[in-house]
Each structure stands twice: as structure tokens, then as C-alpha cells.
Amino acid sequence: MAGTDALKKSLVSISDLTSAELTTIVDRAVEVDGQPASVSPLLAGQCVATLFERTSTRTRTAFSVAAQRLGASVLQYGPDALQTNTGESFADTGRVLGQMLDGIIIRSTRTVGEIRGIATESGLPVINAMAVEEHPTQAVCDLATLRAHFGELRGIRVLYVGEGNNTASALALALARVPGAELTLYVPPGYGVLPAWLEAASNAASKYGANVRETSAADELPDDLHAVYTTRWQTTGTTKADPYWRETFRPFHIDADFMARWDDAVFLHDLPANRGEEVAGDVLDGDRSLVWSQALMKLNSAIAVLEDRWAPRRGRPDTK
Structure with a gap:
């Protein structure tokens, strides 16, 4: 009991x-x-x-x-x-x-x-x-940051870029519970969200009227977004078997040119960040970044x- x-x-x-x-x-x-x-x-x-x-x-x-x-x-x-x-x-x-x-x-x-x-x-x-x-508590923080900025979460459209790690898994499960939300997980080949977690997110999305999908193709990214989100390429406490993994991840670097595709999208990062690796410093510290209010959240x-x-x-x- x-x-x-x-x-x-x-x-x-x-x-x-x-x-x-x-x-x-x-x-x-x-x-x-x-x-x-x-x-x-x-x-x-x-x-x-x-x-x-x-x-x-x-x-x-x-x-x-x-x-x-x-x-x-x-x-x-x-x-x-x-x-x-x-x-x-x-x-x-x-x-x-x-x-x-x-x-x-x-x-x-x-x-x-x-x-x-x-x-x-x-x-x-x-x-x-x-x-x-x-x-999971990172996902609560992430949704609260978006809710505080946009006023509500219903219909929010988010692009997650990078490794399908524990932050991505939680974000997928969380946005799957927001009616009308759309989450695209843009991940390097072979580094997606764990299949069981992606399936659970997809099932929840079907139940609550959201959409969660994963892709490694740049031409499949959405045309309209509220937020772009990334994390460190080297997840806390983990290592990667492939010694050349950074070459696989390099196309997933977020800089001003990447963000220019979505003029109004804000930027999120769960920190710590490696400027010049997963994100350029001018994006992390730029006017569209919610990273520091996200940290306080x-x-x-x-x-x-x-x-x-x-x-x-x-x-x-x-x-x-």
C-alpha cells in the first residue's frame, strides 16, 4: 500500500x-x-x-x-x-x-x-x-516557458533539433498531451528518440489531438513554427560509440541562417550549451532566445x- x-x-x-x-x-x-x-x-x-x-x-x-x-x-x-x-x-x-x-x-x-x-x-x-x-521535469519547464511567452499552448508548433535524448523524449510526451500541438523531431540518422517513447508519444498525440513526428530529412521540416529547440549534442553522463559522430551532427547546427527560415520563431535550449557546436552564440544570446527565462522557469x-x-x-x- x-x-x-x-x-x-x-x-x-x-x-x-x-x-x-x-x-x-x-x-x-x-x-x-x-x-x-x-x-x-x-x-x-x-x-x-x-x-x-x-x-x-x-x-x-x-x-x-x-x-x-x-x-x-x-x-x-x-x-x-x-x-x-x-x-x-x-x-x-x-x-x-x-x-x-x-x-x-x-x-x-x-x-x-x-x-x-x-x-x-x-x-x-x-x-x-x-x-x-x-x-520529465524539463518538459514541464519547457511547456511553461512557451505558455508564458505565447499565452497558451493549444496549437503550438515546435521543431526540436538534435539527438533524440531524454529531453526530447519528455518533450514529445508532453506536447502530445496538448490539443493541436505539432512537434517535429529533426534528428541525425541513428540518433532518434527511443522507439518505445516515440510510440507512447504518438499514441498520446492520437488521444489528445496533437501530432508528433520524427525525421532526419531537412526538406521535411515545417514551414511555420512558434519555436526551435535544441540541446547539447553530448547528453549529460553519456558517450557515443562512433568516434566521428560530430560529422553526423554538424548539419544540425543552429545558426542565424537556420533560424532565418522562421522569422518569428523563438529559440529554446535546456542548457548547458556549447556555443559553436549545437548552436551559434548569436542565436543563444540573441533577441529571439528564451533560454534565460527558460532557465529561471x-x-x-x-x-x-x-x-x-x-x-x-x-x-x-x-x-x-
Whole structure:
């Protein structure tokens, strides 16, 4: 029963959310962005942990600050902090943490399935702050950034350029839940979104009236866009088997000439960025870039996720 309750209050994948639930979280993130004083100590008396087995600047800071602004105490574990580093199973570690903590935020080298198992084993609600296949809280941030800029998401048209990594997987699942949204994933050959995630996004898009498609052909790009989005070519914590992979990725570089095809499109990047590799510096720092407000939205969206998952708000029953 504890594991079931923990999963109800967890966010392990965007697939855990309906369109309406995702909209509620995104709208709240935008509200926090405009009204930071609306945040109250809903998590007062709770002690939560951040376990980051991978490097992080924005996500770790955002969730640590968000939890504290919501009144919780925060323990921060790095990759070498727990006895899992000396061979203890995460199941045993989880049972102990479950007796002492109220929740855990995890960035891991583990899979989405393993993170879901952590919630079950520990009885703790878990927020996936990036797993191998998916980065769901980044997608919440991305949608909130677009919602804040354009006023609404219905009918939004987005082009994602680059590797079909965990950010792309989450973005696909999220935009698939927005009626009328169109997402084109423009990926290097052999570096697309994981088939299971692309299929899940396509199925959700059919259900909610959106469209998600993947291509490696430049002549199949849409004529009309609201936003162009890219990420680092070298995803955090990963390597590529092909030593010449940069040659494959070079045509997916975003510069002023690439952006000129869509005069009104804004630019997004989840950071960190390598200027001159996936994006030119004048695009990243240019007038059409929302990158820095997108970075701040990580904090606002972290607050919205923690409120929605871990605290009763606006009549939402507490399932703890």
C-alpha cells in the first residue's frame, strides 16, 4: 500500500500525467513566475532529499530552492554519498530512507523503470529529475516557458533539433498531451528518440489531438513554427560509440541562417550549451532566445511539481 501511495505522488514520467494534470502543473508554474509571493510553506515539517548521481546546475538548484521555499528541509546527496557506492542495494537503502524522509528527487544513471521501483521499495514519493530515457521535469519547464511567452499552448508548433535524448523524449510526451500541438523531431540518422517513447508519444498525440513526428530529412521540416529547440549534442553522463559522430551532427547546427527560415520563431535550449557546436552564440544570446527565462522557469516549474505531487492544494486530496 505504501508503494502504491508513493507512486500516486510521484512524477517518474510525463506518461504518469493526463493532459489536464499536465496543464494544471504548467499553469501553476506560469502563475508562480508572475506571482512568486503566492508560494506558501505547504511542505513545512517535511524533510526531502535530492540524490544526484549526475552533474546538475539548474535542476538541482531549482528543486533545492523550491523545496526550501515550500518550507521543507533539504538533504543533498551526491553520487558518492550513500552506501550504494560500496555495494549496498538500492532496495535496502530505499527501505531505510523511507523510514526517515518524506520524499526524494533523483537524477540518476538508472532507468525510468528503476526509479519507479525506488518509489515502490522505499514507500517515498519520487520526482524523476532525469533518468536515462526521460527528463520529465524539463518538459514541464519547457511547456511553461512557451505558455508564458505565447499565452497558451493549444496549437503550438515546435521543431526540436538534435539527438533524440531524454529531453526530447519528455518533450514529445508532453506536447502530445496538448490539443493541436505539432512537434517535429529533426534528428541525425541513428540518433532518434527511443522507439518505445516515440510510440507512447504518438499514441498520446492520437488521444489528445496533437501530432508528433520524427525525421532526419531537412526538406521535411515545417514551414511555420512558434519555436526551435535544441540541446547539447553530448547528453549529460553519456558517450557515443562512433568516434566521428560530430560529422553526423554538424548539419544540425543552429545558426542565424537556420533560424532565418522562421522569422518569428523563438529559440529554446535546456542548457548547458556549447556555443559553436549545437548552436551559434548569436542565436543563444540573441533577441529571439528564451533560454534565460527558460532557465529561471526551472525553479517555478519545480515549485509547481512539488506542490502538485507532494502537497494538498486547491482541493487536491492528500494521498500520503
